[in-house]
Amino acid sequence: MTELKPAWWKEMSVYQIWPRSFADGNNDGIGDLQGVLGKLDYIKALGVDAIWFSPLYPSPNADYGYDIADYKGIHPEYGDLDLFKQVLDGAHARGIRVIMDLVINHTSDHHEWFRLSKEQPESEYHDYYYWRKGKKPGGKKPPNNWLSVFEGGAWEYDKGLDEYYLHVFAKGQPDLNMSNPKVREEVKSIMRFWLEMGVDGFREDVITYIAKKEGLPNGFPLPVGTGLEHYTSLPAVKDYLREFKEVLDEYGAFTVGEAPMMTPKLAKEYITDEAGNLLSLMFHFQHMTADCFLIDWIGLPFSLKKLKKAFSTWQREMFWAGWNALYLENHDHPRIVDRYGSVKHRVASAKMLAAMYILQSGTPFVYQGQEIGMTNTKLDRLDQFKDVITFNNYNLFKKLGFSEQRFVKLANRRSRENARTPMQWDATVNGGFSEADPWFPVNPNYGEINVEAAEADPDSILHWYRALLQFRRENPMVIYGGYEEHYKSSRSLYVYSREHEGKKLLVICAFGEKPVQFNAPKGFDLAQAKQVFGNYAAPEPQTNGFVTRPWECRVYLWD
Ligand code: GLC
Numbered sequence: 254m255t256e257l258k259p260a261w262w263k264e265m266s267v268y269q270i271w272p273r274s275f276a277d278g279n280n281d282g283i284g285d286l287q288g289v290l291g292k293l294d295y296i297k298a299l300g301v302d303a304i305w306f307s308p309l310y311p312s313p314n315a316d317y318g319y320d321i322a323d324y325k326g327i328h329p330e331y332g333d334l335d336l337f338k339q340v341l342d343g344a345h346a347r348g349i350r351v352i353m354d355l356v357i358n359h360t361s362d363h364h365e366w367f368r369l370s371k372e373q374p375e376s377e378y379h380d381y382y383y384w385r386k387g388k389k390p391g392g393k394k395p396p397n398n399w400l401s402v403f404e405g406g407a408w409e410y411d412k413g414l415d416e417y418y419l420h421v422f423a424k425g426q427p428d429l430n431m432s433n434p435k436v437r438e439e440v441k442s443i444m445r446f447w448l449e450m451g452v453d454g455f456r457e458d459v460i461t462y463i464a465k466k467e468g469l470p471n472g473f474p475l476p477v478g479t480g481l482e483h484y485t486s487l488p489a490v491k492d493y494l495r496e497f498k499e500v501l502d503e504y505g506a507f508t509v510g511e512a513p514m515m516t517p518k519l520a521k522e523y524i525t526d527e528a529g530n531l532l533s534l535m536f537h538f539q540h541m542t543a544d545c546f547l548i549d550w551i552g553l554p555f556s557l558k559k560l561k562k563a564f565s566t567w568q569r570e571m572f573w574a575g576w577n578a579l580y581l582e583n584h585d586h587p588r589i590v591d592r593y594g595s596v597k598h599r600v601a602s603a604k605m606l607a608a609m610y611i612l613q614s615g616t617p618f619v620y621q622g623q624e625i626g627m628t629n630t631k632l633d634r635l636d637q638f639k640d641v642i643t644f645n646n647y648n649l650f651k652k653l654g655f656s657e658q659r660f661v662k663l664a665n666r667r668s669r670e671n672a673r674t675p676m677q678w679d680a681t682v683n684g685g686f687s688e689a690d691p692w693f694p695v696n697p698n699y700g701e702i703n704v705e706a707a708e709a710d711p712d713s714i715l716h717w718y719r720a721l722l723q724f725r726r727e728n729p730m731v732i733y734g735g736y737e738e739h740y741k742s743s744r745s746l747y748v749y750s751r752e753h754e755g756k757k758l759l760v761i762c763a764f765g766e767k768p769v770q771f772n773a774p775k776g777f778d779l780a781q782a783k784q785v786f787g788n789y790a791a792p793e794p795q796t797n798g799f800v801t802r803p804w805e806c807r808v809y810l811w812d
């Protein structure tokens with residue numbers, strides 16, 4: 254076998270910032286770039302190599318930044334281009350790269366292109382979007398039966414034009430017509446704009462949705478997601494990506510594409526270890542459904558076997574073939590401690606989960622607040638929520654007989670807004686996020702869970718994350734080593750080993766409170782190893798195994 258090809262983006266780890274809730278620099282209640290500037294040393298100290306910014310662009314916030322009104326600007330609430338350049342330079346000066354979120358499946362309905370497409374239907378902009386006549390005169394019936402992922406039907410009628418426009422997401426997110434070469438030129442020009450400024454790459458939002466089936470035929474009728482098969486991973490996506498790649502390659506830029514419903518087999522068509530790869534990495538979702546059915550909102554009991562299978566399949570399939578993006582949290586999911594860990598054993602379970610994914614083969618991403626073990630929030634009323642998905646789901650669940658109160662309880666567990674509460678910096682008012690009333694309520698547990706408290710406690714989750722990321726950086730085995738799973742059929746233990754140039758690592762993760770007897774797999778003599786991580790103070794006396802404590806994690810190294 255040949256060596257795995259080294260690359261800076263394989264060795265890096267990434268911190269994701271959702272700017273609205275990260276740090277408020279001017280005390281107006283909204284996170285901003287001034288706030289980020291003040292936290293660059295904190296990010297550096299975490300030991301990451303890059304920041305991925307969720308959208309910073311001007312946006313009317315129908316989907317909090319994922320509806321872009323100007324791709325070459327900065328949202329005035331966050332600052333301006335000069336301030337962004339300061340952040341970029343400040344990051345680079347610390348050896349931290351900067352990755353921008355690029356949302357090109359759709360724009361905002363406030364984007365100039367969309368306005369012109371509507372007000373000047375004779376102009377070239379009309380064909381930037383999917384404008385279609387209804388099936389019946391007077392706009393009675395939309396062009397096809399597709400449903401929006403976010404709200405109702407996927408078509409919105411415009412009376413003035415007597416035409417509908419397509420929006421796979423919210424009404425304020427009209428889909429771009431990527432089959433139009435002019436639109437692709439615009440995308441390339443946006444890429445160049447940021448790359449010229451010095452950004453290092455892009456996280457590409459729902460990138461596998463950017464091609465639509467010619468003729469926009471009806472989809473297979475489903476209660477949700479009708480039309481999916483006509484806009485998910487169509488062959489043209491690859492043609493478009495190939496075209497964008499020419500620009501990206503001029504700058505050696507990195508890309509990670511978000512890809513709902515992605516499988517390893519399909520992923521290999523996009524990401525390969527060869528020069529011809531279309532994306533550096535992909536975010537798939539298979540490990541994010543170990544406690545739900547298809548979407549977070551349809552909860553199921555947590556299944557460790559499901560989780561292990563997803564991780565191990567990707568580990569096996571990507572090795573030598575591509576590269577994994579490792580994550581447990583982002584701005585679209587509830588907090589991981591509440592999902593796959595335990596709020597009761599918050600510290601132990603958060604540490605275990607961190608080691609579980611960061612020590613695998615791939616590029617790890619850490620979402621703001623994850624590094625201090627932030628948890629889901631608790632809101633009392635529906636009107637405190639902000640997200641288009643929450644409101645859409647309220648309408649759906651109402652039909653199933655949910656009262657508002659019962660729905661709010663569900664949203665507190667399952668909505669992605671749990672990840673969007675302001676970052677908890679210290680125990681002062683509003684968790685040190687802002688002196689003004691924050692745009693979204695701070696999680697009431699900020700007195701206990703905050704960065705300052707974590708800094709002061711050598712056993713904190715924060716210090717554990719720092720140690721893990723440093724260990725990964727110092728041990729090529731964690732980056733380039735092979736992966737093997739043990740104890741596959743266990744319902745409470747996730748055990749895997751890494752191996753590289755004669756060195757070995759054994760990662761033992763106990764999911765749950767119940768004590769379980771762990772015996773080291775054949776070929777692993779614990780007495781010969783050094784224990785490099787443990788979320789309980791003193792390891793128990795060693796035979797070649799031990800009885801686990803609640804959510805215990807141990808990592809042993811043979812070198
Ligand atoms: C992606 C983003 C999500 C957004 C959606 C539509 O899934 O991560 O936040 O709502 O795309 O742009």
Ligand code: CA
Pocket residue numbers: 277278279280281282283284285330
């Ligand atoms: Ca602000």
